[in-house]
Amino acid sequence: MAQEERQQAIERELTMSRAMVEAIAHEMRAHDEVFYMGEDVADYGGIFDSTEGLLSEFGHDRVMDIPISETAYLGAAVGAAQHGMRPIAELMFVDFFGVAMDQIYNQMAKNTYMSGGAVNVPMVLTAAVGGTYNDAAQHSQTLYGTFAHMPGMKVVVPSTAYDAKGLMHNAIRDDDPVVYMFHKRLMGIGWMPAPDGPKTPVPEEDYTIPFGSADVKREGGDVTVVTLGLHVHRALEAAERLAEDGIDTEVIDLRTLVPLDTETVRESVAKTGRLVVVDEDYRSFGVTGEIVARVAEGSLSDLEAVERVAVPDVPIPYARPMEGKVIPGVEDIETAVRNVDSK
Known part of the structure; x- marks a missing residue:
């Protein structure tokens, strides 16, 4: 590739949602154990474009629309992770975590410890957070601290497309459960304009951003x-x-x-x-x-x-x-x- 072409590849700009999907697609191509499950993530592509385009490449076996039961599918994700899969399970709104609090707090976060290290739980829990678009008290919270307070889970919060991709690669590859919290206002979807800043140059190749590095x-x-x-x-x-x-x-x-x-x-x-x-x-x-x-x-x-x-x-x-x-x-x-x- 000529120098000019390489520079163009580096400087292409993506929205945060496209950067996340690009990282997920890369990991799904590289590892059959990676799959995505949640409400409206397959045919609809995620209501915040968090999975747009994945279904056409990977099909319903690996991009799964599930019934509206956070208790059931987050429990299934924990079980799949313990048996060698690497699921990504999406909470459409982080506010809904209370429906599956036992699966998150007592299973996902603690099963590695409770088993004496006999099992790992290499799963990613994605969740949309944040307000600023008038969706009221049950769909607008930003509950970072709720998850950071409980030992056993890593908590990731990207603010740009570049960070979103690198952190997503790292999250999927991590052997511990990771809560990946994306702000709706930053995703770059048409009906919720993003501020200047989250759309950034993103390299096409995969890369990771280490956790714990501000x-x-x-x-x-x-x-x-x-x-x-x-x-x-x-x-x-x-x-x-x-x-x-x-x-x-x-x-x-x-x-x-x-x-x-x-x-x-x-x-x-x-x-x-x-x-x-x-x-x-x-x-x-x-x-x-x-x-x-x-x-x-x-x-x-x-x-x-x-x-x-x-x-x-x-x-x-x-x-x-x-x-x-x-x-x-x-x-x-x-x-x-x-x-x-x-x-």
């Missing part, structure tokens, strides 16, 4: 903003606004919660002295508190000021103005950064 999306020396998912892009927009007033903001995309790259966060706070943690999950007992605690435990003397920006402890409202009030926006991040920068 990405510094923007370097800065005044304030550290730590976030993930949709709010990486909102933080970057806020950082550009703040730069006009001379506030130099560093933005860190965690990419994975389990394992968590605490060291990158601490190194940044050692440089800036000021920390803002932004999350679309609930404020209490969640990701924002955990990040602040880890910084305080290891680098308290570096920390001069801190703020948390998260969803207040209320159900996500249906009404658009009310939803906009509870889900953090660019202005909320900007205000928090200004507050800590002034201290």
